[in-house]
Amino acid sequence: MKVFITGGCGFVGEHTAAALLEAGHQVFLYDSLFNSCPETLEALRRITGERLPFEQGDIRNGERLLQTLKAFGPDVVFHFAAFKSISESFQKPLDYYDVNVSGTLTLLKAMRACGLKRLVFSSTVGVYPENAPSPCPETVAAAAPHPYGETKVMIERLLSRLGDSDPDLSSVILRFCNPAGAHPSGLLGEKARQPQGNLFPRIWQAARGELPQVEIFGGDYPTPDGTAVRDYLHIMDLAEGCVKAAEYSLGHQGTEIFNLGSGAGASVLSVLRACERAAGRCIPFRIARRRPGDRPEFIAATGKAESILGWKARRGLDEICQDAWRYESHRN
Numbered sequence: 001m002k003v004f005i006t007g008g009c010g011f012v013g014e015h016t017a018a019a020l021l022e023a024g025h026q027v028f029l030y031d032s033l034f035n036s037c038p039e040t041l042e043a044l045r046r047i048t049g050e051r052l053p054f055e056q057g058d059i060r061n062g063e064r065l066l067q068t069l070k071a072f073g074p075d076v077v078f079h080f081a082a083f084k085s086i087s088e089s090f091q092k093p094l095d096y097y098d099v100n101v102s103g104t105l106t107l108l109k110a111m112r113a114c115g116l117k118r119l120v121f122s123s124t125v126g127v128y129p130e131n132a133p134s135p136c137p138e139t140v141a142a143a144a145p146h147p148y149g150e151t152k153v154m155i156e157r158l159l160s161r162l163g164d165s166d167p168d169l170s171s172v173i174l175r176f177c178n179p180a181g182a183h184p185s186g187l188l189g190e191k192a193r194q195p196q197g198n199l200f201p202r203i204w205q206a207a208r209g210e211l212p213q214v215e216i217f218g219g220d221y222p223t224p225d226g227t228a229v230r231d232y233l234h235i236m237d238l239a240e241g242c243v244k245a246a247e248y249s250l251g252h253q254g255t256e257i258f259n260l261g262s263g264a265g266a267s268v269l270s271v272l273r274a275c276e277r278a279a280g281r282c283i284p285f286r287i288a289r290r291r292p293g294d295r296p297e298f299i300a301a302t303g304k305a306e307s308i309l310g311w312k313a314r315r316g317l318d319e320i321c322q323d324a325w326r327y328e329s330h331r332n
Ligand SMILES: NC(=O)c1ccc[n+]([C@@H]2O[C@H](COP(=O)([O-])OP(=O)(O)OC[C@H]3O[C@@H](n4cnc5c(N)ncnc54)[C@H](O)[C@@H]3O)[C@@H](O)[C@H]2O)c1
Pocket: 006, 007, 008, 009, 010, 011, 012, 013, 030, 031, 032, 033, 034, 035, 036, 057, 058, 059, 060, 079, 080, 081, 082, 083, 084, 099, 103, 122, 123, 124, 125, 175, 176, 177, 178, 179, 192
């Protein structure tokens, strides 16, 4: 399979590229490097022994996308390029709709002009409403409580409408839970330039002494230790799920949605303790007030991905933390 990846140098893109190459597929990376860096290409070469074709470009640049897609001629397009911070999306909604929604429209037009019919799209479990059940199945209606999630809902709906208009199209929508961890080589990992609100980057910053402490938002939730419970997924499990989705799309027509999560919950405090075990040091933390809109627990129902894609997360929290720390403890 020939796979074209937008956002190919980002956290999800680089690990998915590694998993695709390991499964014997060909990969082309397209990225503006807005939130990533070219060192990813060298890391991928060291892991896979291959120098990957890469084009630095914006997904809103239709002409460049068109020429690059035409030249590579992929079987499947993975669309990962996006802005992804919930808090930032409240401050910069225009940028989020522009990159996420307009960027996707430009990509879809370029795909149509090249006759490309298969897309794997990275959505998020952030599209589920605040009162969604946990575990949450794909059948729960999307109603994102923030602009970032709304951009994903808009694209999901657009893909569904497109599928109705052209029976040959295949769109596989993957709603990711919280990916964490790193490639076991220690060469790839999360190195975002954008401001980070996510838990793991803050924990590692505190572990390296770059943050005085980790703020844990809410210690009085109705959960076993009072901190919020989330579904964390090893980034290599997620990457392998993306490979399965692409293989599935080859024989699929229409629009299909899958949650990709571990199907298990971990509290924020248990994550911090697992990080301490992996790093072999205490990580200071402070319980702060709950953040508005945060729910006590969210776990994804993953039965659909298991039964249709034949995919299930295999790695646990300790492996996530050990692999992430191997990367974090050596990065500059
Ligand atoms: N990481 C998560 O926690 C998470 C969770 C759920 C869903 N997702 C989704 O998965 C996808 C990938 O996320 P990620 O964690 O790899 O993010 P990331 O920021 O690490 O990677 C995104 C990549 O897209 C690139 N990019 C951004 N704007 C671009 C543009 N206009 N043109 C071309 N490239 C552009 C960035 O440079 C970056 O390399 C995103 O669509 C995100 O919404 C991520």
